[in-house]
Amino acid sequence: MSVAMDVSLTELRSAYDKDGWCALPHRFTDDTVALLRERVASISRERRPEVVYEEGTGTVRAIHGCHAFDEVCAALVRHPRLVALAEALTGKPVYVYQFKVNLKQAHEGAAWPWHQDYAFWSEEDGMPSPDAVNIAIALDDIHEGNGPLVVVPGSHTLGLLDLPEDDGEGGASDWRRHVSANLTYTVTTERAEALARDNGKSLITGSAGSVHAFHPSIVHSSSNNLSADRRALLLITYNAVDNAPPNPARPEFLVSRDTTPIVAGADARLELVPHQADTPA
Ligand code: SIN
Ligand code: MN
Numbered sequence: 001m002s003v004a005m006d007v008s009l010t011e012l013r014s015a016y017d018k019d020g021w022c023a024l025p026h027r028f029t030d031d032t033v034a035l036l037r038e039r040v041a042s043i044s045r046e047r048r049p050e051v052v053y054e055e056g057t058g059t060v061r062a063i064h065g066c067h068a069f070d071e072v073c074a075a076l077v078r079h080p081r082l083v084a085l086a087e088a089l090t091g092k093p094v095y096v097y098q099f100k101v102n103l104k105q106a107h108e109g110a111a112w113p114w115h116q117d118y119a120f121w122s123e124e125d126g127m128p129s130p131d132a133v134n135i136a137i138a139l140d141d142i143h144e145g146n147g148p149l150v151v152v153p154g155s156h157t158l159g160l161l162d163l164p165e166d167d168g169e170g171g172a173s174d175w176r177r178h179v180s181a182n183l184t185y186t187v188t189t190e191r192a193e194a195l196a197r198d199n200g201k202s203l204i205t206g207s208a209g210s211v212h213a214f215h216p217s218i219v220h221s222s223s224n225n226l227s228a229d230r231r232a233l234l235l236i237t238y239n240a241v242d243n244a245p246p247n248p249a250r251p252e253f254l255v256s257r258d259t260t261p262i263v264a265g266a267d268a269r270l271e272l273v274p275h276q277a278d279t280p281a
Contacts, residue, residue, distance in 0.1 A: 009088035016089050020156030020218035026272045027209035035269055037139055039072045040101050050253045052179050059108045062179055065253025067099040075267040077236055082135055083264040086238035089133045089213055093261040097239035103232050104147045109225035110181040114192035118216035119160050119185035120178050125248040125255050130216040131240040138210045139232035147225035149204040152195045156215035161187050175250050187219050
């Protein structure tokens with residue numbers, strides 16, 4: 001079912017252009033979240049390369065590329081409101097570049113150091129420009145204590161920061177360091193803290209089902225989850241069709257090779273409602 005937006009896509013676009021992120025005034029219903037959690041649990045039990053573990057453990061850190069092999073995830077990326085949002089924020093027709101769920105398990109979920117996503121997509125995949133957008137769907141209640149995403153508003157306008165010197169070898173780095181707590185491309189803590197002193201920091205918190213969007217170049221991080229509450233965050237990256245990297249080398253579950261424009265389609269199991277709609281009075 002499609003629901004009329006009480007905040008227009010134009011308003012979301014202007015917040016996104018200014019701050020590099022925005023919050024939807026709608027959330028997925030509890031039933032939708034339950035269905036997505038069930039799919040995540042099932043995929044997490046599979047032994048397949050798309051399932052990544054916290055370093056040296058059997059704890060699932062993330063699952064990748066699920067839209068390519070799971071029919072519920074495939075339906076989700078076609079959700080008309082998500083597609084409309086991605087097209088409004090990039091200003092272009094889009095395809096799915098990446099799909100992942102970062103699970104941030106209770107007590108064990110490890111941090112993501114300060115970084116910019118576009119560093120990976122530019123340096124490793126050859127994505128020509130940051131004409132892409134991340135849409136983040138909370139699959140758990142996300143609060144200050146369970147390792148929420150932290151972004152520095154406005155930092156998406158600064159270009160890529162702190163890239164390592166080119167070693168002249170033209171070699172790609174190990175993709176495992178693009179999905180672990182030991183990331184290849186980071187923004188230094190000193191720089192991130194200086195940016196945060198000037199611009200502030202925003203915590204991307206919200207109840208399960210809430211939806212946010214953030215820019216590929218925004219400086220962001222998240223801390224270890226020391227709490228008893230899991231913090232699962234589903235992330236869909238839509239890329240402009242005319243911004244597809246010509247010859248990516250990383251595995252397909254990190255860089256979709258199917259660059260045909262996504263065709264929006266409603267699925268009755270995946271329902272967005274205004275934030276207050278199904279909250280008990
Ligand atoms: C996180 O799940 O906290 C990190 C997500 C990201 O870096 O895009
Ligand atoms: Mn990131």
